[in-house]
Amino acid sequence: MAVRRLAILGTGLIGASVGLAAKRAGDTHVTGYDPDGEMLATAVERGAVDEAAPSLEAALAGAELAVVAAPVAQLTAQVAAALQAAPEACTVTDVGSTKESVCAAAAGSPRFIGGHPVCGSEARGAEHASANLFEGATWFLAPLPETDPERYRLVHGFVSSLGATPVAVDPRAHDRLVSLTSHLPHALANLLVNQAGATRVDGHEPLAAAGGSLRDMTRVAGANPRIWVDIFLDNAEELRAALADHRRRVEQLESALDAGDAGFLARWIAEAAGNRRRMLEQEFTEPGELQRLRVHIPDRPGVLAGITQALGAERINIEDFELRHFSPERGGVLTMLVTGEGEARRAGDLLEAQGYGVVIAPVMG
Amino acid sequence: MAVRRLAILGTGLIGASVGLAAKRAGDTHVTGYDPDGEMLATAVERGAVDEAAPSLEAALAGAELAVVAAPVAQLTAQVAAALQAAPEACTVTDVGSTKESVCAAAAGSPRFIGGHPVCGSEARGAEHASANLFEGATWFLAPLPETDPERYRLVHGFVSSLGATPVAVDPRAHDRLVSLTSHLPHALANLLVNQAGATRVDGHEPLAAAGGSLRDMTRVAGANPRIWVDIFLDNAEELRAALADHRRRVEQLESALDAGDAGFLARWIAEAAGNRRRMLEQEFTEPGELQRLRVHIPDRPGVLAGITQALGAERINIEDFELRHFSPERGGVLTMLVTGEGEARRAGDLLEAQGYGVVIAPVMG
Numbered sequence: 001m002a003v004r005r006l007a008i009l010g011t012g013l014i015g016a017s018v019g020l021a022a023k024r025a026g027d028t029h030v031t032g033y034d035p036d037g038e039m040l041a042t043a044v045e046r047g048a049v050d051e052a053a054p055s056l057e058a059a060l061a062g063a064e065l066a067v068v069a070a071p072v073a074q075l076t077a078q079v080a081a082a083l084q085a086a087p088e089a090c091t092v093t094d095v096g097s098t099k100e101s102v103c104a105a106a107a108g109s110p111r112f113i114g115g116h117p118v119c120g121s122e123a124r125g126a127e128h129a130s131a132n133l134f135e136g137a138t139w140f141l142a143p144l145p146e147t148d149p150e151r152y153r154l155v156h157g158f159v160s161s162l163g164a165t166p167v168a169v170d171p172r173a174h175d176r177l178v179s180l181t182s183h184l185p186h187a188l189a190n191l192l193v194n195q196a197g198a199t200r201v202d203g204h205e206p207l208a209a210a211g212g213s214l215r216d217m218t219r220v221a222g223a224n225p226r227i228w229v230d231i232f233l234d235n236a237e238e239l240r241a242a243l244a245d246h247r248r249r250v251e252q253l254e255s256a257l258d259a260g261d262a263g264f265l266a267r268w269i270a271e272a273a274g275n276r277r278r279m280l281e282q283e284f285t286e287p288g289e290l291q292r293l294r295v296h297i298p299d300r301p302g303v304l305a306g307i308t309q310a311l312g313a314e315r316i317n318i319e320d321f322e323l324r325h326f327s328p329e330r331g332g333v334l335t336m337l338v339t340g341e342g343e344a345r346r347a348g349d350l351l352e353a354q355g356y357g358v359v360i361a362p363v364m365g
Numbered sequence: 366m367a368v369r370r371l372a373i374l375g376t377g378l379i380g381a382s383v384g385l386a387a388k389r390a391g392d393t394h395v396t397g398y399d400p401d402g403e404m405l406a407t408a409v410e411r412g413a414v415d416e417a418a419p420s421l422e423a424a425l426a427g428a429e430l431a432v433v434a435a436p437v438a439q440l441t442a443q444v445a446a447a448l449q450a451a452p453e454a455c456t457v458t459d460v461g462s463t464k465e466s467v468c469a470a471a472a473g474s475p476r477f478i479g480g481h482p483v484c485g486s487e488a489r490g491a492e493h494a495s496a497n498l499f500e501g502a503t504w505f506l507a508p509l510p511e512t513d514p515e516r517y518r519l520v521h522g523f524v525s526s527l528g529a530t531p532v533a534v535d536p537r538a539h540d541r542l543v544s545l546t547s548h549l550p551h552a553l554a555n556l557l558v559n560q561a562g563a564t565r566v567d568g569h570e571p572l573a574a575a576g577g578s579l580r581d582m583t584r585v586a587g588a589n590p591r592i593w594v595d596i597f598l599d600n601a602e603e604l605r606a607a608l609a610d611h612r613r614r615v616e617q618l619e620s621a622l623d624a625g626d627a628g629f630l631a632r633w634i635a636e637a638a639g640n641r642r643r644m645l646e647q648e649f650t651e652p653g654e655l656q657r658l659r660v661h662i663p664d665r666p667g668v669l670a671g672i673t674q675a676l677g678a679e680r681i682n683i684e685d686f687e688l689r690h691f692s693p694e695r696g697g698v699l700t701m702l703v704t705g706e707g708e709a710r711r712a713g714d715l716l717e718a719q720g721y722g723v724v725i726a727p728v729m730g
Contacts, residue, residue, distance in 0.1 A: 118576055132722025135661040136696055138574070163661075167574075173567035180561050180571040185578040188553055190637040191614045195607070196545050197640030202538035206545040207644040209503070209532075211483055213550040213585045215644065220578045222638025229630045236622040242560070243619050249556045250612050257601040257608075265594045272555040273587025275562030279572040279580065296500040296528075304686060305670070305677035312670035321669060321688035324648075331501060357497025 002026035003158050007063035007090070009033050009056060009082055011043035014095045014117070015069030016129030019048030021162040024131045033059035042126040060086045065158060067115075068094040072230035076105035083109050091151040097178065097227075098234040099142045103171035107144060113155045114142035114171055116178075117164055124224060135163035142171040179238035183231065184246065187239065189221040212324070277364060284319060284339070290363035291344035295334040295356045297323075307334065310354060316347045337363060367391035368523050372428035372455070374398050374421060374447055376408035379460045379482070380434030381494030384413030386527040389496045398424035407491040425451045430523060432480075433459040437595035441470035448474050456516040462543065462592075463599040464507045468536035472509065478520045479507035479536055481543075482529055489589060500528035507536040544603035548596065549611065552604065554586040577689070642729060649684060655702050655728035656709035660721045662688075663696040672699065675719060681712045702728060 006022050008015045011034040022028045032049030033056050034040040043049040053059035070078040075096045082092050092112050099114045106112035119137045139159040143152045156166045196206040256264040280287035297303050320337035338344050348358040373380045376399040387393045397414030398421050399405040408414040418424035435443040440461045447457050457477045464479045471477035482504045504524040508517045521531045561571040621629040645652035662668050685702035703709050713723040
């Protein structure tokens, strides 16, 4: 479902990427407006916007679809302004990370469908925009009871045409869902890295002694404060509930440790293993069959190509592939997941024939 | 410093890997003992042990160095038994994940040096042993005040010969350090995945909607309960202190959210960004220069080889490289880190010339 005339209100990273992706997908004319004139100029330069509009109203004139891509703190005001200024035929959507407040602000309008592309880029600004940002991403859509079904179909088709997978969700459920899948993990990453960073142990710095678990668990720590302060505040109620539940679970663990309760710990770990398996089932058809190969490799160009070429030539399908750089002196560790013990053995033999040492182990233990 | 006669007490994954690595490093004769006769037989089969001993005493006869590789819960008893049974000339070390209790059990002996290789393999048993397990790994050594310096040098040289980097640490400081770098992250991973797994949101399963942050933060969830129950209990005191500190930090965040305190959140995120940068400085010489490239690729063999080959041919040095499998239908996302904007642009142009869409952004924001 091609949108012929698209208005983008806010031409930062997401807005400009919507423009680029829409123009790649179809014969779309894009008008753009951004209170930051430089940002708007960059979006035009990048080819994300055909026509820089001098005002919200000008951008909306003749548009079939308006995408509000303002910061979370300005979303409700911008969506209300867009609904007021847009012609009756124009459908309005947004791309904010929270949905309850913005949907409430638009309540009663059959022309609004809240949206949230889950694309997790850490960059900002039109200069980092890309037509590929939404490929393979989930794009939550939160229609209201009042939403016109035709308009919902328009937005559904539009986000699909950008390469994303639309998933319908109630606005409040959305915010609760992302409080668990995104906001709580981000908060814990910040809490963990700050606790490790605030501690010195007998001259040793925990951050300098970080192993794989601490590194993995703090990858999203310190993410862009100009985005995340707003998200945390806008979803404060759901996040507080998630944090309170988390705190109760921490206390439970502390009690079990205090009591030396091995049975509790064993059940708790087994529950975590089961939950992790359920999560992996979304990604892999047979998580129980997954095998992990670990290979220590020197830090020099060409090594990676040699390995992937050898595996590719033997048609070994790699599910996950990760190279962690240790240091130029110590080299790095390559971790690969393949399905099935036989396939793992085959990959291992191949790499050992190339002179690498390989450690193979089942993922699910 | 080659050890000519090595005794391994406990021939599971770590013990058998020590045997394999020692035999590869030098002309070492390895005797092994394990109360589990099958495990011992497997270690002999794998070539990790030259001589299966019928008892602890028999394994220790004539040994220069004894490596106690028993489960954490049995460590203190096994180390005490080894010190008693070993000839005077024999130095004793262990490979347990906690150090205070085992060092206390050996207190007064000039012949004991506690050890902990940080190699994070999820596998168990001699069948998964590998001579490469310790390559590039940190190996903590916790000498006692009474430790004979000659013996410390022996163990230091031995673990270096296995490919590991020895790091000296006080036993108590070690346990505090790993409570922050490993045990707290593992605990939070379990807590987080169990909280997400226990919640249903309006028909949606948070685990099924997991984004990158939740997936990264629960990678170590559900790790082997037969190992981790013992570790959590043995280091319960330090872990409880870390959890209590964590809980205080969670409460602080809840208060800030309750008060709508944007200033607190901004400072807290900035602190996390600084701490993350300090952590990355251990791995990368110029973390501020790191650029992230994201490429959406189809799920089929050969794609990875094509990409790494093209980058290798242009001598682009990839610092980190990660392929996350989404699904056979939707393909996956490849994430690469390179140093410098120019290098990132060069890599991006190369991939775009191959028909891939690339999103480039600085890592540190």
